[in-house]
Amino acid sequence: MLELVFKINKQNEEALGAVRCIDGLKLAMDGPFLWLRGILFSETMDIRLRSLPVLQSYLVNENGLLFVPGHTTPTDKLPALDWQPLKDYLQVELPMSSLPGKLDGKIPFQLVPSEDQRKSIALLTSLHQWKQYAASAPAVRLQVLRFAVSENDEVLIMGAPLPPIPGKEYWSIHDLLIPSGLEPAIGIAAKFFADKMNPDRSLYLLFLPDKGWQQLEKTSFLPAKRSGIRLSGVSGSTSEQ
Structure with missing residues (x-):
């Protein structure tokens, strides 16, 4: 042939x-x-x-x-x-984006339940859910999103509107990513914490209830392009045009 x-x-x-x-x-x-x-x-x-x-x-x-x-x-x-x-x-x-996997510290201030409705700008979900969504999502829905993938196949997606898939939503203040439904017990503590741990605002600080927080380099996030999403996690690689 x-x-x-x-x-x-x-x-x-x-x-x-x-x-x-x-x-x-x-x-x-x-x-x-x-x-x-x-x-x-x-x-x-x-x-x-x-x-x-x-x-x-x-x-x-x-x-x-x-x-x-x-x-x-x-x-x-x-x-x-x-x-x-x-x-x-x-x-x-075409390396995939990388989401750090280890915890970098303990939460130095308390998060408490909040009755305020805040706009979610990030979603923590599984790589499987993300790939499944991206395979058929309209390009116009993907082009407003960025993502990073962890070694344990978790994905943090940022943008608006967020994809309608299962996961934990987050809102943001001073580049702190806080679980929806929670807020700092003392509002001004968020800025003090951000100024101390992220003075140049080059990071996102992702809060995980009862587990601490993670530092995420903003440069770790890549545009949500279908080919890059499809290749995420392939051959153990985690970091598209």
Whole structure:
């Protein structure tokens, strides 16, 4: 069976996440382009491959000559490139965001039940729930969100509106993320705590009832793009274009 190769703009590499799990695919970089091979030419070719933003597709023979499908005269020769499994390329080039997993301290002030309704801006949920939602969510709902993934497959999602999936919601004050339904017993204590533990406001401080709090680098959060979400947690990697 003949082999197809695809030529793709490197700026569209995010789309390759959709075919990462197809066995046998190899990729090579060629300046501003990417070449994808290992595709068997067939009328029943996987719909995920058919959906890629391909600049040009070619049939390649045993001598590396490239033919436009339907033509018998070669138009070019496949460049001598450094090929690697697509899975390896995506693991290096598209790392997932990282949510720290250890507790960094004990809550130095008390959180108490609150009767006030505050707008939730963050959701702590499972990676499974997040992937399931993102697989079919409209792009307009994802583009307003950012996320970070932990080593134990928990996900913190930030933005508005938050996705309608199970999880723990949080509201924010001075970059402290406080569980919805709770508030500091003394309101001004929130600012004192933030000034001491996060003076340059480069962090989010996530409060976990009865467990303490975590420091989260703001740079750990990535845009909620479907390919990045799909690859989260793959091969133990936790940190999309």
